[in-house]
Amino acid sequence: MNIKKSGEIFERSQKSIPGGVNSPVRAFKSVDRQYPIFIETAKGSRLYDVDGNEYTDCIGSWGPMLLGHNNERVLEAVKKSLDEGTSFGLPTEKEVELAELIKECYPSIDKVRLTTSGTEAAMAAVRLARAYTQKNKIIKFEGCYHGHSDSLMVKAGSGLLTFGHQDSNGITEGVMKDTITLPFGNSEKLIEILDSEEEAACIILEPVPANMGLIIPEEGFLKLLREKCTEKNIVLIFDEVISGFRVSLGGAQELFNITPDLTVLGKIIGGGFPVGAFGGKKEIMDMVAPVGNVYHAGTLSGNPVSVSAGLETINILKENREIYNTLEKRTKELVLRIEELIEKYNIKATVNHIGSLYTIFFSDKKVENLEDAMATDDKAYNTYFSSMLEDGIIVPPSKYEAHFISWAHNNEDFEKLIAGVEKSFIAINQNSGR
Ligand SMILES: Cc1ncc(COP(=O)(O)O)c(C=O)c1O
Known part of the structure; x- marks a missing residue:
């Protein structure tokens, strides 16, 4: 060739x-x-x-x-959106439609915020969990990738591993200290940590990890996470940036019948355009500004072209x-x-x-x-x-x-x-x- x-x-x-x-x-x-x-x-x-x-x-x-x-239908929706204008910095009705559609497919989500990337959505979800629980530490799993924000870059899967590293340089010791990593699927280690750790604000995971190669989760492990998070007042965050609308319309949470507190989405919900989203329980999401004091914003958040592509993609999936x-x-x-x-x-x-x-x-x-x-x-x-x-x-x-x-x-x-x-x-x- x-x-x-x-x-x-x-x-x-x-x-x-x-x-x-x-x-x-x-x-x-x-x-x-x-x-x-x-x-x-x-x-x-x-x-x-x-x-x-x-x-x-x-x-x-x-x-x-x-x-x-x-895809022809997605392409048509995008072309129409382009004709209408590419970015306004003011809200559009389409954003509301996409939020409603996401909620319909993800019953765990009462409210949802759109972002420009999965990285940004995961970062915001973690910040929100910290504010909600008033605790500092996060628990994540070795090899799960949640984008490249500092606290989520510790032992973070494919992008780094591909080049023989487990962590990125440029992250402070303080951030590293606040991130606890555990082997995926290891219930004993999870219980051990949770029995001694009182500072965990959230557990974030890809319910179907796909950034250390594809790993099939044990249903029991996901159930245990749900039980333990409820017991210890820890926010359970499912990062469904890959699994969302991919393993089923309602993502891994629908497939395994587990309800997370927060969900991170991306990829398919933008139909090929830059996008991300984080959403979940009303009492947590209502801490986001301007209702609450957890800041999240974005010049291109809810961009009309991305939203049009995402809406059309999800509608096609829902109809078929x-x-x-x-x-x-x-x-x-x-x-x-x-x-x-x-x-x-x-x-x-x-x-x-x-x-x-x-x-x-x-x-x-x-x-x-x-x-x-x-x-x-x-x-x-x-x-x-x-x-x-x-x-x-x-x-x-x-x-x-x-x-x-x-x-x-x-x-x-x-x-x-x-x-x-x-x-x-x-x-x-x-x-x-x-
Ligand atoms: C599970 C998961 N979370 C978050 C991200 C980050 O999303 P983005 O690349 O849109 O920032 C990715 C990207 O591959 C991902 O696979």
């Missing part, structure tokens, strides 16, 4: 942008590539790069594109709820076929899967937490990535991410994916001298 022009743009890019990219995983560095591909256009399940190559896309912009790229069952079925079939190939080629790999998400972990041990994910084989993943790329398939350029299947993926894509995986497994065996 010729990707020469991408290489040239990357040369240029590095001179003006740190590392040549605006978000680190995009650099393809961790999968041992010299430069990423630069994308020109996208449609449905496909991406097209500057060298004219076509790819089946398994990233889906890291989650937002559940319906595929440039069968999308979720069909996507689950298609992805499960794909995963079963990958598992058959794992057996056929005797590859040390396992697959975690839920809804339209999956991760292939190159390890024969089931991956249940960050420690397991870190122990998987980097070299095998890199071979898999490069072989897929060569075959015109974009899979995550990091072993710590999930594959995102969309409504636009068709049989041709699935057949291409399976053929690509088979070829990559042959390459992995060749590399290891088998």
Whole structure:
């Protein structure tokens, strides 16, 4: 595959942008590539790069594109919104509509605030939890990512792990001290900490972690979190930036029937435009300014174009709820076929899967937490990535991410994916001298 022009743009890019990219995983560095591909256009399940190559896309912009790229209805709504004006700095009725729609799909949410990113929403939710409980510490889980605000950057999953770090530099000791991290899914450690810790304002987690590769939670663990948070007056925050509107219309909280106190959303609710949201119980949310004294604001919060794209996307999903069952079925079939190939080629790999998400972990041990994910084989993943790329398939350029299947993926894509995986497994065996 010729990707020469991408290489040239990357040369240029590095001179003006740190590392040549605006978000680190995009650099393809961790999968041992010299430069990423630069994308020109996208449609449905496909991406097209500057060298004219076509790819089946398994990233889906890291989650937002559940319906595929440039869905006709979403595109129409966006075009209409553009004609009406792009940003007013004053409220619009559409924002109210989106808030009402989110509330309808998430009964745990009485009130919701829109933001410009998931990072901002998670940061605001934590601040709110601190104000509400008048306690300072936060509990999070190793490998769960909640954006890049200081207190949430401790042991924060994919973006950092991809480059071999667990924490970011530039965070004060005080902030580190106020962030307690625990291994995901470990009930004993959770109980131990909660029995001795009186200062915890919130527990924040991705109920379906997807930033250390995809991890499937135990229902019992989520239930325990709910019970303990109620018992100890701790705010339970579900970060559903990925799982929201993805694993089901009502997110992981609907799927596992657990009611968090606050929910963080993003990605799909902006239909491909910058967005985030945090919402939850009325008595907590009414502490946000101008009702209360917890400050949150944003020049582009509730931006009309993002809101129009989000509204149309959610309306499509709501009108066609069968999308979720069909996507689950298609992805499960794909995963079963990958598992058959794992057996056929005797590859040390396992697959975690839920809804339209999956991760292939190159390890024969089931991956249940960050420690397991870190122990998987980097070299095998890199071979898999490069072989897929060569075959015109974009899979995550990091072993710590999930594959995102969309409504636009068709049989041709699935057949291409399976053929690509088979070829990559042959390459992995060749590399290891088998
Ligand atoms: C679970 C989760 N929370 C928060 C974020 C941060 O969202 P954003 O990138 O919109 O700031 C992400 C981003 O990938 C995420 O996966």
